[in-house]
Amino acid sequence: MKRIKGIDRGTLEFILEVSKSSYPNxxxxxxxxxxxxxxxxxxLPGTESGETSALLKLFMMPNISTVGSVxxxxxxxxxxxxxxxxxFGKTGNYHIIAGYPYDLQSWKCFNAEGDERDLQIIDG
Structure with missing residues (x-):
């Protein structure tokens, strides 16, 4: 399992912006x-998004290593x-959930069991 030190600030800002632009889905x-x-x-290609869920088509994942999901x-x-x-159990051990209103205070990271974990924001 890869040791993760944090998340790049630009990547987190991208996550928040895409989440905001996908709203209400x-x-x-x-x-x-x-x-x-x-x-x-x-x-991933074929990802389905709705107001109550998003379905990742994991069988479409290329042969690459991931550390988690968002x-x-x-x-x-x-x-x-x-x-x-x-x-969570299928895609790694770092899972970010971004919640409305999608600002720097409205996200959390969890491990594969659903326990909250700290994830430092790193300025790249």
Whole structure:
């Protein structure tokens, strides 16, 4: 398992902006890291987004390594659902949920079990 030091500020701002532009639908993607810093969001082909869920087509994932996932909660509740926890276990150990209103205070990171974890914002 990769040791993650934090998330690049630009990557987090991208996540928040895409989440905001997807509103009222959910946004979902996968996270990639370079040198221990989350630097990229992968949007998989065929991802389905609705007001209550986003469905990642994991079978469309290229043969690459991811460290986790990201998705938005348009209702602003920044807590993993049962469906979130099922997906978390398949995609890594760092899972970001961005909640409405999608600002720097409205996101959290969780581990694969759904426990909140600290994730430092790193200025790139």
């Amino acid at each position: 959910e946004f979902a993607g996968l996270l990639k890291a370079e040198d221990g810093i989350i630097t990229e969001v992968l949007v 998705h938005s909660h348009p209702r602003g509740i920044i807590k993993p659902s049962t469906a979130d926890l099922q997906m």
